[in-house]
Amino acid sequence: MKLNQLTKVALTAAALTLAFSAQAARDTIQVAGSSTVLPFSSIAAEEFGNNFAQFRTPVVGSGGSGGGLRQFCQGVGANTIDVANSSRPIRPNELANCHQNGVNQVIEVKIGYDGIVFASRIDAGDFHLKPEHVFLAQAAQVPQNGRMVANPYTRWNQIDSSLPNQEIILAIPGSNHGTREVYEENVILAGCNTFTEVQAMERSERNNFCLAMRTDGRIIEIAGDYTETLARLQAQRDAIGVFGLSFYESNRDRIKVATVSGVVPTIDNIIAGTYPVSRPLFFYVKGEHIGVIPGLQEFAEFFVSEGNAGFGSPLEEAGLIPLADNERAEVVQTIRSRTALKAQ
Amino acid sequence: MTTLTEKAPAQPAKSAVQQKVAASLARRHRQETLFRFTGLTAVMISLALVALLFINIFSKGLPAFWQASITLDIHFDPAILQISDKPVQQRGESDNAFRERDLAWRSEVGMINFNRIISDALMQVLPDADQHRRQVLRMVTSGERFALRDMVIDDPSIIGQTRRLNLLTDANVDVWLKGNIDRSLPDHQQQLSPIVRQWADELYASGVIQNRFSFALFMNPDSRSSLASAGLAGAFMGSLFMMLIVMLLAVPMGVAAAIYLEEFAPRNKITDLVEVNINNLAAVPSIVFGLLGASVFIGWFNLPMSAPVVGGLVLSLMTLPTVIIATRSTLKAIPPSIRQAALGLGASKMQTIFHHVLPLAIPGILTASILGVAQALGEAAPLLLIGMKSFVASVPATPFEQSTALPVQIFLWQGNELRNFFEARTSAAIIVLLTMMISLNGLAIWLRKKFERRW
The missing domain is CATH 3.40.190.10 (Periplasmic binding protein-like II)
Incomplete structure (x- = not known):
């Protein structure tokens, strides 16, 4: 009787652990990186959450451009971040590191200037x-x-x-x-x-x-x-x-x-x-996560949209210098076509 | 003392010992006075430092519990709010289909420019507003448009009505009215344009803007796009989930381990080793537990980042040795006569412990557990390493959703770039955390007093 109960408890615990591991499918976008981009990224995340009722508000962490890109390049999967903010372009060795860990779809998005x-x-x-x-x-x-x-x-x-x-x-x-x-x-x-x-x-x-x-x-x-x-x-x-x-x-x-x-x-x-x-400010999107983490593509497009990051937008209010119209068109094209960076 | 030494030579016939004592008496008294004085000074200095800390935090933080808000007659203009009817689930319609229709409706409401409703209401109260149209919306914090939207989503029948609402003013208006920015600074150093400052002053004088208790501070999650509405709700829920996990994991495990080690385990090299290691674990810096959590719970077990469940597990590990050590010392303090009496009457070892020893140890165990949980509540360092210092703009509903914790929220607000507003807000968050800690400690003292037994 006692033993039976113990087995039950043990089984439940094991099942729960399994459930947690299987719970890998995450539905919140995770962002980390540059503390310069952080305020802009946070505002974009909040506005995104408020404007898209079907998606959850993305979570934005800091850690500096280098720290963010290192986390970003750790690999593909629910326990790695989806977007890395950076106040400088990704370095060739960082990109190589990304590719080595299976992150082949690194999509570079320029958001504006600072x-x-x-x-x-x-x-x-x-x-x-x-x-x-x-x-x-x-x-x-x-x-x-x-x-x-x-x-x-x-x-x-x-x-x-x-x-x-x-x-x-x-x-x-x-x-x-x-x-x-x-x-x-x-x-x-x-x-x-x-x-x-x-x-x-x-x-x-x-x-x-x-x-x-x-x-x-x-x-x-x-x-x-x-x-x-x-x-x-x-x-x-x-x-x-x-x-x-x-x-x-x-x-x-x-x-x-x-x-x-x-x-x-x-x-x-x-x-x-x-x-x-x-300097230009960037974020990098993990192409492998598009379609897996809900709203990732929408978030990237919303972030650089005229209403969010153009003149008179909340991001300009917060101090971001908006992209010129032709630059924005180019960036949006990159996101839509999911053009990944190539190794040099 | 001086009278003693003066009198001493007048007294006749003193033995050598007496003379020796008399000579040293003054010195010994002096030493004691000195020691007392040092002790008292130490107490005074530490009290003064605590008082300084409290005065500093409270003088900065208390005003932040009241926030400037503006009373406006908001007219939910049907001309602006042209939306279709709120969808209702029909018979035979699947949940998914209904949810889709509902989402589509919500996005339709979201497309409406609620700022226009706010600026229309502001134009009614602001003098010369039509000459400074672009400045009008600077009075109200940008998040309030979502508050209005949510009112319409909750109850679409509000359209066409006029409601008197208190809206939070922009963070910079609050800063200006509270004098947290030097009001004598020239225009180019001010955050607000002259007309907005003038409006703020006029409306404050006429009572349209008043300092009201800031429910936003407690009801809202963190915010960066609408700084004035940033609140502690998300961090509070995160901390609550973590405390629950600590209570559910660390306390039973710690107590069970302590009972086994104290009452059942044989005294040998292995138990000695275990004991030394537990003591060592209690001294391990908390940040190390954070590193462990990041690599084990997130790296191997694939638990989500920034989630209270991971934070709770890490904090449980950190609290475990504290609970074990405190419980063991409580068990040690139970007189052996209790055990001997029970054993003598024929109770088994198990019965002795669970029927007689443990009930007496409960107040000590409770105190230890509450203090352990309080310690976990105030811990920030390990949480930084498992991604809990992220900006989270929603309140977590389960321990698996991303969130921050109260101490981390303090850290985050301390780093916000609008210093004038967030210095006060940070102190307010510290006050909330301190209040929680003090009440937990108070609860521990109360429980100890209530169940205390003396022998």
């Missing part, structure tokens, strides 16, 4: 930066009179007399952020390559030299999101932080932006292409 701004506390000095200033502030070694010397600068006005007399402290995104790559590409390398000493170097050496950072604690790599950078600024008056334009727009009472090469970062200037530090 600017990267340098911002300081509202009570700190006004900055008018050029890429070479930032390079000189950050580099381990700087060129001086034809030679490379250890970075001697401790205050901004030593780099250029037009900059405020303020200590150099720079809070930049950590290497898990896609923003970091754009920052290095458009600011540090751009600034570094203006020096004749650098131009004389071998191409292969150049990147290593330019991206080497000083290690005396003046450059702070922020692994978390922009609120962490903001907290850093609140603790240190002199610090300058690297933010997304949309984050700055929500906190204009606390921080002010620096001009880069004389251009104020505004949505108009970024659309016009005069502001040098802007």
Whole structure:
């Protein structure tokens, strides 16, 4: 009798476990990745849930562009994510990793643009930066009179007399952020390559030299999101932080932006292409999951639709710079035809 | 003390020992005073720190329980709301067919521009509204259009009627009215345009906008597209499911393990090893359990990501050693005379334990379990690793649906980019969590007091 009951309990438990494993068919879209794309993706998810009664609201996680793509490439199946947000294009090695794990249908979707701004506390000095200033502030070694010397600068006005007399402290995104790559590409390398000493170097050496950072604690790599950078600024008056334009727009009472090469970062200037530090934002859809996870294709199409991500849309309101009409048409075509990225 | 030492030489004929004692007395008294003073200072400092924490959280968080909302006469205009009749399931119609018709109808209602109904109502109360048409909708948070839509879906007969409703204002209007943004800042640093700020002030003065208790904070799930309607309901349900799982798994398993180890298991090397390992497990950082959960429960068992069921399992693992250790020490504290008396009267070992020892140990076990559950409730680190820090805009109905948890929600709100609004909201969430913890701890104390037995 007792034994019988025990067997029953054991059997029920086993059945339940099996049921859980079989329950693999998931009906909620899972998104993860870039913290820059996160606000946009979350808004799109919420609007999607509100507009499509037949689908559940997608769930959006963070973890940075790199972290998101790593999760994305783990494989195919209900316990892997369906969409990875990224603030930079997928790297060839990441794509290779995806293919290796059986994720062959990686569909790239561009959602719009975002600017990267340098911002300081509202009570700190006004900055008018050029890429070479930032390079000189950050580099381990700087060129001086034809030679490379250890970075001697401790205050901004030593780099250029037009900059405020303020200590150099720079809070930049950590290497898990896609923003970091754009920052290095458009600011540090751009600034570094203006020096004749650098131009004389071998191409292969150049990147290593330019991206080497000083290690005396003046450059702070922020692994978390922009609120962490903001907290850093609140603790240190002199610090300058690297933010997304949309984050700055929500906190204009606390921080002010620096001009880069004389251009104020505004949505108009970024659309016009005069502001040098802007980048496209992406998400990647796992083609294998389309048709398996309900609503995945609809979500991708809704995300980039004019009403959601165009001018006057909720995403533009949140700070996204919309795609041009022809770009949008192209992106929608990619989603509909499920054109996957090819290995290089 | 000084009087003692002054008097001492006046007294005659003291033995050597007495002199020695008298000499050291002052020093010993001084030491005691010093020790008391140090202890008192330690208590004062810790109390001051706790008070600082509470004052900080409460001063920031309490205002967030009241939120600016605007009273509007919403006219459900039949000219705008042109929809077909709500479908009713007919005899012989299959459930699926009905659901499809119902969904089609819902999408039809969803196509309606409910913002127009809101802006029509706003135009009635805002001065010079027709000159600033585009700014009008900035007064009300964007999620309210879905609230109106749901009202129509629930009861289509509302079309044609006018209802007086309280709608939440935009998060930035709330920030402006509460003074959470510096009101003296110039226009380019403000979040709202001058006309919207002027409207907000005027309507607040005339009582159309009032600070009302924020039910949204408790009834709504998290939101990012309509920040003012972000609430804790989703996180609360997630935490509730996880606590239930912890109670159903960790408590019975922990108590059973403790009874076996304490009462039945032979004392040998193996039980020693088990005991050492349980103590070690209790000291393992919680984040390690998160890693374990991610690889075992999600990786092998294919349980869904971000789901309370996984969170509950992970937290159960984490709470298990705590429950075992606490239950064992309670069992140890039961006097052996109880066991001996029962055994002496002919009860079996099993009867002794279940009829006599366990009832006496119940208050201790209850306290241990509640404290374990409270600890699990406040834990965030392992949940971050099993995907529970995702943004979830719906309230979970089962433990298998994605959700967050209260401590994780605090973490998420702390990272929201609209700092002016979410600093207060975060503190409010902390207050809710603290209240739950304190009530759980209070319950533990009450149960202990109620069932306590002394020998």
